[in-house]
Amino acid sequence: MWVLKIVAELLKKFRDRDLATRILHEIRKFAPGRRVKFMHVCGSHEVTITRFGLRSLLPEWLEVMSGPGCPVCVTHTAEIDESIELATQGYLVTTFGDMFWVPGTQSSLARAKTDGADVRIVYSIEDAIEVARRNPSREVVHVAIGFETTAPTTASELLRKPPKNFSLLVCHRLIPPAMQFLLESGEVALDGFICPGHVSTIIGSKPYEPLSERYKVPQVIAGFEPIDVLLGILMLLKQLREGRREVEIEYTRSVRPRGNVVAQEKMREVFEVVDKRWRGFPVIPKSAFELKREFVDYDARKKFGVLVKESVDFAEGCRCGEVLRGVIHPSECPLFGKACTQEHPMGPCAVTSEGACNVAMKFGKF
């Protein structure tokens, strides 16, 4: 048991108040004489930053924006409409909890369930396959969302040959292409990226390197405790001051430069990289996964050919798109906390536990 205790103690250090104060002191010392803007691209980073009130502790010249790091939020409306359509047509639909409540154009999976559709929340894709095994007479469609962290679990299960009555609505997306899109568009002038710790656990640090080279932007892969995020910020500032523009790893306890090679191999075996629209974005080149031809029998889109008519990204007045692109903070949306609340969310960013609007509403002041 002593090993357990030592590791727990070690991880606790990443929440150490005293160390946080000292890192903040170092951060303040930078005072570059201009405004500096960083962005993170991970819902879990947003939770850490807001829950621990880190923004209010940072100097006023330093701003940290939330980017497109919530997989449920960036899943396109048309894909949500597809899943609702499949559920309505009588297929058994499984999905992760957060996806259940997200509004499509007119409805949500939650509402479809209330109307009699069979929609079930699962914890993992393995559970979804178990549902298919237990219901051999039903067609079971799993809505596979998530970034590079989650996609290997989908790949791994497909390679284990699930039953024939199981198929996937693949909605997996890739983070570095979205970061490139943001840099290329220049809509927000960014001085650095806090890269996501668990996506990077899978992909490693290499895929970010072309971004630092091409757009001269520093990047630090950070973990999810307050100390991790503050250190990430400090390391970015240090790069700026020293004129370095590279990819560094703060989250060394989990991220290796080459990432998780086994997971990468499985993804390569199963998926093909395609261009795709993200909610709040136009088509982002090479930013999503689709099943390779060999797995066509498991592709719900090919198997059932659902047709979705025109889809609408956001309800009237909802500025979720700008929130997801890091143009505004949630509180800058006029509907925030008024017409749009946790009880009556208007957009995906207010629905899911990792949506920036939801996080801001839950943990209070911005």
Add this chain to the structure above:
Amino acid sequence: MCLAIPGKVLKIERQAATVDFGGVRREVRLDLLRDVREGDYVLVHVGYAIQTLDEEAAREILKSWEEVARGEVGA
């Protein structure tokens, strides 16, 4: 969604392990890792171990920055 939590591998049977998350035990798939051993710490995401935890690396990064924050080396 990309949440992953650390736990300790208690027992391995083929491609699955029993992992202890501070008292709560769960079955975890090991398909995404090579060379996991009983006693290792793993990060678990939606039922899959996605990496083994490197304690030494965690200690090192803390140490190097604690020194910086103490002013022992120039930041």
